[in-house]
Amino acid sequence: MPRPILATAHSQGLRHNLERARLSARDAKVWAVVKANAYGHGIERVFESFRAADGFALLDLAEAERIRALGWRGPILLLEGVFEARDLELCSRLDLWHTVHCDAQIDMLAAHKTHSAHRVFLKMNSGMNRLGFAPERFRAAWTRLSALPQVDEISLMTHFSDADGPRGIRHQMQTFEQAARDLPGDRSLANSAATLRHADEARGDWVRPGIMLYGSAPDFPAHDAEHWQLQPAMTLSTRLIGVQTLAAGDTVGYGSSFSADGPITIGIAAVGYADGYPRHCSTGTPVLVDGVRTRMVGRVSMDMITVDLTGVPSGRIGSEVTLWGRASGGALLSIDDVAQAAGTVGYELMCAVAPRVPFAVD
Ligand SMILES: *Cc1c(COP(=O)(O)O)cnc(C)c1O
Numbered sequence: 001m002p003r004p005i006l007a008t009a010h011s012q013g014l015r016h017n018l019e020r021a022r023l024s025a026r027d028a029k030v031w032a033v034v035k036a037n038a039y040g041h042g043i044e045r046v047f048e049s050f051r052a053a054d055g056f057a058l059l060d061l062a063e064a065e066r067i068r069a070l071g072w073r074g075p076i077l078l079l080e081g082v083f084e085a086r087d088l089e090l091c092s093r094l095d096l097w098h099t100v101h102c103d104a105q106i107d108m109l110a111a112h113k114t115h116s117a118h119r120v121f122l123k124m125n126s127g128m129n130r131l132g133f134a135p136e137r138f139r140a141a142w143t144r145l146s147a148l149p150q151v152d153e154i155s156l157m158t159h160f161s162d163a164d165g166p167r168g169i170r171h172q173m174q175t176f177e178q179a180a181r182d183l184p185g186d187r188s189l190a191n192s193a194a195t196l197r198h199a200d201e202a203r204g205d206w207v208r209p210g211i212m213l214y215g216s217a218p219d220f221p222a223h224d225a226e227h228w229q230l231q232p233a234m235t236l237s238t239r240l241i242g243v244q245t246l247a248a249g250d251t252v253g254y255g256s257s258f259s260a261d262g263p264i265t266i267g268i269a270a271v272g273y274a275d276g277y278p279r280h281c282s283t284g285t286p287v288l289v290d291g292v293r294t295r296m297v298g299r300v301s302m303d304m305i306t307v308d309l310t311g312v313p314s315g316r317i318g319s320e321v322t323l324w325g326r327a328s329g330g331a332l333l334s335i336d337d338v339a340q341a342a343g344t345v346g347y348e349l350m351c352a353v354a355p356r357v358p359f360a361v362d
């Protein structure tokens with residue numbers, strides 16, 4: 001028998017969350033952002049659930065090919081554009097729309113031989129300072145692009161650094177609107193946080209939700225998934241493979257980082273950092289055993305964790321352990337709660353589920 005660990009992608013949750021994004025987006029079109037192999041869920045596993053999106057947005061050309069191979073004829077957007085000139089051949093062949101964020105990408109386009117002109121998204125650096133043309137250079141880039149026979153329609157995009165936090169998006173919106181004022185073309189501005197929190201200002205023509213589609217609140221802990229009416233899209237579960245009874249003073253695991261105050265029963269669950277469970281979790285990280293919320297104790301090992309069975313009288317070898325997501329009885333443990341205990345965000349946890357973990361879809 002294989003180890004009992006299993007990741008499950010939930011079609012219903014994915015569909016629900018996409019619908020939730022659509023509700024916030026109102027009449028804007030919705031890119032389903034599926035970069036990083038659909039935030040670790042697997043492009044092939046989420047594809048059917050996201051068919052109702054207006055397009056798929058991602059970075060990796062091989063992932064774009066996989067979406068075309070699934071039969072998708074609609075828009076696909078490369079969020080970072082091309083990395084080298086010959087990527088443009090694939091864009092022509094597969095009809096990929098691509099971001100243009102620097103002069104080198106315009107040079108490549110100008111030298112590209114194609115029968116079909118490309119739809120491009122011209123990116124402005126409105127303050128994030130990663131990719132994009134500076135506001136004062138944006139118009140010149142637009143003018144240069146619009147003169148190229150290789151270019152069909154030009155849309156305008158930018159990306160927010162603080163849509164999830166107190167600084168908000170106003171400063172970037174002002175920069176963007178001023179620099180793009182009378183330029184024609186669709187606008188694409190909002191990630192999940194802006195779609196949920198700043199829809200009125202930043203909706204534009206295309207929203208680009210990612211994390212919310214996967215059931216994680218983009219602005220946790222200010223708001224949680226329940227607040228935004230998002231459903232879990234992934235469950236990571238396993239079973240207890242051992243039980244130990246400890247007396248006061250006994251310790252658990254490497255480094256003896258947990259020591260029992262009094263008699264306590266500990267369950268040993270078949271999951272560890274080699275499965276993608278974060279090693280930074282320590283005593284207190286929430287976990288469900290038989291659907292009952294309890295806590296991890298001690299350190300995360302490569303293949304095992306140890307959990308407190310106080311308050312879980314049913315806990316025994318074979319008991320279901322839910323690391324995040326939905327227990328079979330329906331109890332929920334948000335990936336955001338676990339991420340917080342690990343000092344990180346839901347994004348990182350879902351992207352990090354290891355290849356050795358079998359993956360199902362329900
Ligand atoms: C990843 C990404 C998104 C989606 O961001 P979320 O925070 O996951 O919603 C949107 N736009 C761009 C350019 C991205 O790279």
